[in-house]
Structure formats: structure tokens, C-alpha cells
């Protein structure tokens with residue numbers, strides 16, 4: 156054993172997320188780096204942008220579970236994000252205000268946002284028992300339109316179009332993440348705290364999803380995706396696992412929806428539209444279907460790229476607002492993501508994660524390129 | 526558990542698709558630990574019997590009982606729970622999973638933990654995964670597929686895929702194992718390997734098997750009893766010797782060779 160740290164010595168280690176000590180150490184060093192990052196002079200804007208990325212990653216992991224792992228194509232992710240978003244806001248909000256509010260702690264509203272969305276997922280899941288592929292995609296698309304309609308018209312919940320309501324309050328057992336404070340004597344700003352909070356939540360939910368993926372449940376998902384009749388014959392209860400896939404996926408969406416609101420401070424009932432669903436599909440496809448790490452990479456790519464385009468649009472030809480360009484940055488982003496989805500589906504179905512694995516294996520073998 | 530004999534009773538099963546009668550009043554029994562073979566020309570209804578046995582098709586008439594439990598009307602995953610496992614004529618592996626994961630999926634029903642425990646992992650889920658991994662590794666050893674353990678099954682040669690599928694069915698620890706043309710498309714050596722595996726399974730595990738196979742030599746060598754099916758109708762059933770001497774069987778098979786020859 157000594158001197159050969161890469162040798163697997165037990166089935167336990169063989170099935171581990173980080174089978175070797177080197178991988179484990181590298182990962183946790185990376186985490187330490189991410190925790191230190193907000194204290195290295197990042198601007199407020201960038202801190203919130205990164206926090207938004209973490210939240211998007213939680214949502215993307217959710218979509219990847221149902222679509223990448225279990226193979227159930229869902230265009231309804233925006234709907235579940237919306238359900239979570241407004242559940243969180245309503246449970247947290249001011250009891251005396253013009254919109255529904257219960258004044259509850261984050262300890263309650265955050266899990267509840269996930270659970271209510273999960274419940275919505277459970278109600279929708281039976282559709283997936285009857286429909287597959289494109290038909291399922293179409294029905295879940297209907298869900299988005301239904302959701303948009305409800306969110307727009309249920310003004311006592313959402314505040315209505317163009318008006319909106321206040322986001323849920325990031326207050327956990329009296330600790331305010333949304334106000335400057337001090338952790339162990341170190342001054343922390345609101346943005347630094349939100350960054351850390353969302354990062355830790357991503358870490359927890361990411362590990363939970365990874366565990367699910369390597370378990371009996373993850374294998375059942377993959378079996379249903381690859382060959383559902385054979386899965387049934389091997390003893391996989393298709394109904395149950397499709398319900399579980401939609402429930403867990405929607406739970407992640409619900410948590411992400413409420414955190415997104417709390418992080419950015421503003422959403423509109425119309426935000427939960429088809430475009431949002433497609434952005435999440437882009438995260439999964441670009442990052443890598445059935446990969447948790449890929450979901451995170453995809454979320455980072457899709458969330459951060461517009462920012463980079465925005466800040467460089469002055470230098471890019473044909474792109475700019477108003478008379479400055481043929482395409483506005485927003486239009487350009489849509490076209491770009493559409494193109495990227497197609498390109499990745501055709502040329503790199505394993506997504507950014509697949510590219511990363513290839514690069515890593517290349518360097519592992521270097522200089523012996525066999 | 527009480528030993529019910531015979532283990533499987535198929536009684537007067539009729540299965541029809543719009544216009545085609547695939548099975549017409551088929552009856553037979555399979556005893557505990559017995560190796561029962563079904564032969565017959567293409568389209569005779571052999572695979573259809575398997576599909577009825579594990580709930581993929583629902584016969585219009587008749588009864589199928591395993592150790593006294595009626596199977597008709599049960600969903601495939603419930604029938605798997607009762608103890609029926611199978612391999613498929615056209616390989617039906619989960620191609621994006623590794624050999625190991627395919628076999629682990631075979632243990633799906635044996636693994637007890639739920640979704641919540643899976644997400645936490647530490648404790649119950651981890652313990653059970655390790656425990657069931659042992660059983661899976663035994664099967665991997667038995668079928669001599671160690672070198673392919675971590676490879677995606679979609680990439681493997683046909684002969685190896687056939688073995689993996691057998692392994693996945695074995696991982697279910699079934700009472701009744703259905704093998705749909707396990708030696709199809711294999712050369713002599715590979716066929717002998719499969720025959721050896723089937724005989725070892727019969728010897729070492731307490732499992733009844735139904736073998737559907739076109740390779741007459743293989744069937745007559747290893748089966749305890751043989752049933753002959755033609756156009757959905759049973760035309761004979763008995764020991765390999767009896768069946769080979771049966772005039773109806775000779776006619777059905779000669780008929781086929783003549784047609785094939787003309």
C-alpha cells in the first residue's frame with residue numbers, strides 16, 4: 156500500500172467519489188480556494204454574479220438528474236424554479252404587507268421552497284409515465300405557459316407583472332446574511348456572505364446529488380433512460396423512479412428559485428418563461444449530461460458568458476444596444492446559446508465535462524502519448 | 526420456504542396480436558432445478574412465451590404460476606420480485622453503464638436502502654453497496670469478465686455482452702432464469718463456454734432454467750427436457766431422446782429444411 160497511493164484497496168474506495176487521496180486533496184484545496192476568493196478584493200458585482208452562478212448550478216444539477224440521468228426531457232424547469240421562488244418569498248415575506256407573507260425563518264422557507272416544488276414535480280411525473288421524448292417535452296412546455304399565466308395573475312403572491320415583490324430574507328436563526336457582519340472577528344460584507352452561503356449550499360446539494368447518482372437510485376435512472384422495458388424486467392419500478400426523478404429535480408429547482416430571488420433581489424412573474432428553461436437545458440448540454448461536475452461547469456459558462464459578452468461588446472463588431480449594433484448583446488447571447496446547444500449535442504455529447512476528462516487524461520499520460 | 530413442485534406451471538396460454546396467433550393454448554411445467562428447453566422454427570412463439578412469463582406481454586387466456594403465485598396481470602418489476610430473471614435475444618444491456626453497474630443493477634431489488642439514504646450515502650447505503658458488490662464480484666469471476674469490469678458495455682464485443690447480460694440476470698438471484706438464445710451468433714468455442722456456464726449454474730445454484738436455442742446440438746446435450754413449438758402450438762415435449770424420435774417434430778423440422786433448401 157505504502158508508496159502506491161493510487162491502488163484501490165477496497166470496494167468502498169473503489170466506489171468513492173474521489174477514489175484516490177490525490178483527487179480528494181486537490182478537490183478540497185479547490186474548495187478552500189473558492190472560500191478564500193471573496194476576500195481577495197472581488198467587486199460586489201462579481202460576488203453576486205458568482206453567487207448567482209452557484210444558485211444556477213443547483214438548478215442545473217436538478218435538471219440534469221431528471222433529464223441527463225433519468226432521460227426524461229423536461230422543458231418545465233422554469234416552472235419549478237418559479238414555484239420555489241414564490242414559495243420562499245411568501246413564507247419569508249412581511250406578514251403585514253400587500254402580498255402574502257408569513258415572516259418565517261430561512262430554516263423553514265428554504266427547505267419548503269424545495270419541498271413545494273418537489274410536490275409540483277410529483278404531480279407532473281405521471282405524465283412522464285405515459286409520454287416519452289418530444290411528447291413529454293411538449294407537455295412540460297405547457298407547464299411553463301401555465302406557470303407564467305398563474306404567476307402574472309396571482310398578484311397577492313407575486314406582486315404582479317412589472318411590480319414584483321420583495322425577495323425572501325436571508326435570515327437564519329437570527330443571523331442576517333443580507334447585512335454586514337463579522338465571522339470569527341473578520342468583517343464580512345453582505346455580498347461576501349451571500350457568496351459563502353450559496354457556495355456551501357451548492358457543495359452540500361452537489362454531494363447529495365453525486366451520492367444519489369452513484370447509488371441504486373442513479374443506476375435505476377440510467378436504466379430507465381437507456382432501456383425502460385429491460386429496466387422494468389430487472390425489477391425497476393418505472394413509476395416510482397420517474398416520480399423520484401421529478402421530485403428530486405424539482406426540489407433542486409425550488410431551492411435554486413428561492414435562492415436566486417434572494418441573491419439577485421429581483422424577479423418578475425414573466426422571468427419564469429421558456430427562455431429560462433432553455434438556458435438550463437443549455438447548462439446541462441454544454442456542461443455535460445449525467446455529470447454533476449458538468450452541471451456546475453455548464454451553469455458557470457451560461458451565467459458568466461453574458462457578463463463577459465456585455466463587458467466586451469464595445470469591442471465586438473455588430474454587437475451593441477440601439478444604434479450601436481445589428482444585434483443587442485441579449486439577442487447575441489440567445490443565438491450563441493442556441494448554436495452551442497446544437498454544436499455540443501452533435502460534437503461533444505459529454506459536454507465541457509467530457510472535454511475536461513480528455514484534457515486531464517492527456518496530461519496524466521504526458522509525455523507518453525499512447 | 527416450501528418447495529412447490531413443479532415450480533412453474535403454464536396452462537393453456539393464448540396470446541394473439543391483431544391477426545396473428547403467437548401462442549395457441551400452450552401448456553407446460555418446469556420443475557425445481559430443471560433445465561427446460563424450448564425449440565422451434567423462427568416465429569414459433571418462443572420469445573413470446575418469455576414475454577408472457579415476465580409480464581411484457583399479457584396473454585388473453587390461460588394461467589402462469591410460479592411457486593403457486595399467478596403471474597398473469599403482474600407488471601414486469603413485480604414478476605422480477607417474485608423471482609423471474611431473463612436475458613434477451615437481442616442484447617438489452619444499459620449501454621451507458623459499465624459492466625459492473627449493469628450487474629449492480631441486477632441487484633436492484635436486493636439492495637434495500639431508499640432515496641434519502643442514497644443522498645446521505647454514509648452508513649446504510651455505503652454498507653449495502655459494499656455488501657452487494659461482493660456478490661457482483663463473485664458473478665464477474667464466475668463468468669470470467671474481470672478485464673471488462675469498468676468498461677461501458679456498449680463498447681464491448683458481442684460475446685462479452687452476452688455474458689454480461691447473463692451476469693446481470695444471475696445477479697438477481699432468480700428462482701427461474703429465462704435464456705433467450707444465449708449462444709446465438711457465437712462460434713464453437715464461445716458456445717462451449719456458454720454451455721459450461723449454464724451447466725455450472727445448474728449445478729451450483731438452486732435455479733430452474735428455460736433455454737430457448739436454435740443450436741440443436743447444445744439443446745440436446747444439456748437440457749433435461751425439451752418442448753417443441755411450431756406456429757404457436759406445442760407439438761412435443763419430453764426428454765431430448767424422445768423428442769428427437771417424435772415423428773411430428775421430424776416433420777416440422779424436415780419441412781423447414783426442405784423450405785430452406787428450395
Ligand SMILES: Nc1ncnc2c1ncn2[C@@H]1O[C@H](COP(=O)(O)OP(=O)(O)OP(=O)(O)O)[C@@H](O)[C@H]1O
Nearest residue numbers: 542545547565566567568569570571572573574614
Ligand atoms: N409485439 C408484437 N406484435 C405483433 N406480432 C408479434 C409481436 N411479437 C411477436 N409477434 C409475432 O408472434 C410470432 C412469434 O414471435 P416470437 O418472437 O415469439 O418468435 P420466436 O419463436 O422467438 O422466433 P425467433 O426464433 O425468430 O426468435 C411471430 O409471428 C411474430 O411476428
Ligand SMILES: [Mg+2]
Nearest residue numbers: 571572573614
Ligand atoms: Mg425469439
